[in-house]
Each structure stands twice: as C-alpha cells, then as structure tokens.
Amino acid sequence: MSKKPVRVAVTGAAGQIGYALLFRIASGEMLGKDQPVILQLLEIPDEKAQKALKGVMMELEDCAFPLLAGMEAHGDAMTAFKDTDYALLVGARPRGPGMERKDLLSANAAIFTAQGKALDKVASRNVKVLVVGNPANTNAYIAMKSAPSLPRKNFTAMLRLDHNRALSQVAAKTGKPVAAIKKLTVWGNHSPTMYADYRFATIDGQPVKDMINDQEWNKNTFLPTVGKRGAAIIEARGLSSAASAANAAIDHMRDWALGSNGEWVTMGIPSDGQYGIPKDVMFGFPVTTQNGEYKLVEGLEIDAFSQERINLTLKELQEEQAGVAHLL
Numbered sequence: 509m510s511k512k513p514v515r516v517a518v519t520g521a522a523g524q525i526g527y528a529l530l531f532r533i534a535s536g537e538m539l540g541k542d543q544p545v546i547l548q549l550l551e552i553p554d555e556k557a558q559k560a561l562k563g564v565m566m567e568l569e570d571c572a573f574p575l576l577a578g579m580e581a582h583g584d585a586m587t588a589f590k591d592t593d594y595a596l597l598v599g600a601r602p603r604g605p606g607m608e609r610k611d612l613l614s615a616n617a618a619i620f621t622a623q624g625k626a627l628d629k630v631a632s633r634n635v636k637v638l639v640v641g642n643p644a645n646t647n648a649y650i651a652m653k654s655a656p657s658l659p660r661k662n663f664t665a666m667l668r669l670d671h672n673r674a675l676s677q678v679a680a681k682t683g684k685p686v687a688a689i690k691k692l693t694v695w696g697n698h699s700p701t702m703y704a705d706y707r708f709a710t711i712d713g714q715p716v717k718d719m720i721n722d723q724e725w726n727k728n729t730f731l732p733t734v735g736k737r738g739a740a741i742i743e744a745r746g747l748s749s750a751a752s753a754a755n756a757a758i759d760h761m762r763d764w765a766l767g768s769n770g771e772w773v774t775m776g777i778p779s780d781g782q783y784g785i786p787k788d789v790m791f792g793f794p795v796t797t798q799n800g801e802y803k804l805v806e807g808l809e810i811d812a813f814s815q816e817r818i819n820l821t822l823k824e825l826q827e828e829q830a831g832v833a834h835l836l
C-alpha cells in the first residue's frame with residue numbers, strides 16, 4: 509500500500525537554494541522513493557517573488573514527479589506551515605563579498621521570530637525544522653525560542669555543508685574516496701570559527717589522523733579552507749553557494765528522517781550541556797540518527813587544541829545570542 513503523503517514546507521522557495529532543492533525533494537531524494545510529498549512553499553508577499561514562485565511551480569508540474577502529491581504557494585507563514593511535518597527555513601538574505609554571516613543578523617533575525625511563532629501555532633507537533641538561512645545557528649536558536657510549545661529537539665541548524673566540505677578536503681589530502689571516510693565532524697557555528705575535526709575519523713578502519721600526520725596542514729590549510737569555503741564560493745561565483753547548500757539540506761533531512769545507519773553526521777542541535785556547551789546553544793555536534801531521532805555522540809576526548817577551537821566558536825555563538833536577546 510502506498511504511504512500517506514507528508515507535508516514539507518520550504519521558505520525562500522523562489523530563491524537560488526530553493527531552485528536547487530525543490531526538484532530533489534519532489535523526486536524523493538530527501539524522504540525516500542516511496543514517500544509522497546505535499547510542498548507548502550513560502551515566499552515574501554511581493555508580486556515579483558510570488559510570480560517567480562509560480563514559475564518554479566510550473567516547472568515542478570512539468571517534471572510530472574510521481575511522488576509530488578500536492579503543491580501550494582503561500583505568502584504567509586501561518587498558512588505555509590499548517591500541519592507541516594518538515595520545515596526547511598531557507599528564505600533569508602544571503603551575504604555578499606566582504607560580509608560575515610553574522611552581519612546578516614539584523615536583516616534576518618526578525619524572519620525567524622515570526623516563523624518560529626507560526627510553527628508553534630500551526631505545524632505538526634513532530635515537525636522537523638532545518639534552518640539554512642544565515643546566520644543559521646542563531647536563526648535556529650531564535651526559531652526554537654519563539655516556539656515554546658514545540659520540543660526543543662525539533663529545531664536544527666545546517667552544518668552539513670561544512671561537514672561535506674571537510675569530507676572532500678580529507679579525501680583530496682589522503683587520496684581516498686569520500687565514501688570511505690567515517691567519524692568526521694564539525695563542531696560549533698556555521699562560520700569561519702567552526703572546528704572541523706578529523707581526530708576520530710577512519711578510512712577502512714585506519715585513523716585519518718595518522719594518515720595525514722600533519723598538524724601544520726590541519727591548522728593552516730584544512731581549517732581555514734573549510735571555514736572560509738563559503739566566502740571563496742562568493743568570490744568565485746559572485747553569489748553564495750546554492751546547489752551544494754541544497755544538497756547538504758537534502759543530506760541533513762534524509763539522514764534525520766531515514767537514519768544514518770550508525771554513521772556519524774554533523775547537525776546543529778540545541779545543546780543539553782554536553783561537552784561544556786551551555787543548554788540551548790545551537791551547536792554543531794557529531795550525531796547518529798535512527799527512527800527519526802538524532803543522538804549526540806558523547807564521551808569523545810577533547811584535547812587542548814580542540815578545546816581552544818570549541819571555546820572560540822562557542823564564544824561567537826554566545827555573542828550572537830546576546831545580540832538577539834531583545835527579540836525573544
């Protein structure tokens with residue numbers, strides 16, 4: 509018997525990430541090739557944006573995706589999020605050259621207060637929320653705090669693009685395929701302070717740390733390359749990453765919904781105090797996922813260098829949080 513359709517809300521649906529994301533959700537790459545979806549698409553209530561959204565919907569229609577069970581255009585979060593099972597909060601201003609993601613806080617924070625409140629009122633009580641719009645961790649924190657009747661664990665921020673970037677850099681350095689790399693993670697904020705960590709990673713059971721054995725490369729090449737990759741894309745393309753961001757959103761939601769088969773993945777999740785990260789800070793952590801739930805990988809050793817990096821990214825997140833306290 510075919511499965512009951514699930515509702516997937518996507519904001520910023522006519523933007524560049526939206527264009528790289530929707531077709532893959534509708535084709536079953538996110539929730540499985542047997543899972544029908546109803547897309548509830550939100551754009552700003554502006555004639556041009558709504559018209560562009562209609563155009564994207566015409567293209568979705570023209571794909572004749574068997575799993576696309578319905579599709580709606582919205583200009584209001586209160587209708588877009590009605591009964592939604594999944595919410596991908598992409599819609600927000602992107603940065604341009606010379607900006608840091610946190611420079612977007614003043615422009616974007618209000619979006620996530622309003623959308624958190626709307627989710628609180630109308631979404632499924634089990635809604636899985638992924639915040640992509642930057643600064644993603646703090647926006648996810650704002651949305652979570654604005655939705656007090658929903659479980660905190662339902663709110664997550666996207667660190668998966670950083671995780672995937674780190675995988676590719678380690679694959680290039682070791683000459684091994686990305687798929688062979690296990691137990692890699694990225695701690696902290698989706699910003700240049702993030703700490704991509706291959707100390708626990710293995711390839712075919714062998715420790716990556718020993719294969720690389722080059723702390724100078726780790727500190728001066730690997731970490732800056734992964735941490736500043738977003739800016740490098742903006743510099744090269746004149747626009748921020750879109751297809752790779754959409755791909756990471758698909759990976760994040762797919763693993764959350766369908767499980768990671770015991771593998772580590774990185775998700776930005778609200779801390780419960782583990783690793784000395786204060787409760788509620790939306791922090792990138794290693795997790796495994798199963799049966800629609802994520803579970804933090806606990807008990808990892810944090811050496812002095814790692815602690816210093818974790819402290820730095822935590823400090824930045826706490827400053828961002830303090831900067832939005834007046835909205836909550």
Ligand SMILES: NC(=O)C1=CN([C@@H]2O[C@H](COP(=O)(O)OP(=O)(O)OC[C@H]3O[C@@H](n4cnc5c(N)ncnc54)[C@H](O)[C@@H]3O)[C@@H](O)[C@H]2O)C=CC1
Pocket residue numbers: 519520521522523524525526550551552557598599600601602603619639640641642643644666667669670698748749750753
């Ligand atoms: N977390 C991550 O790893 C990444 C995050 N991003 C962020 O994702 C966001 C979107 O990026 P793009 O798609 O490239 O931007 P874009 O400018 O192409 O599209 C954003 C869309 O969101 C819409 N929008 C703005 N406010 C909205 C609201 N309140 N409700 C619904 N829709 C709204 C806009 O009308 C626009 O169509 C940016 O903040 C960007 O910095 C981008 C790449 C990676």
Ligand SMILES: O=C([O-])CC(=O)C(=O)O
Pocket residue numbers: 602603609642669737738739741742748749753
């Ligand atoms: O860098 C940006 O502004 C877009 C983004 O978050 C990324 O590519 O990681």
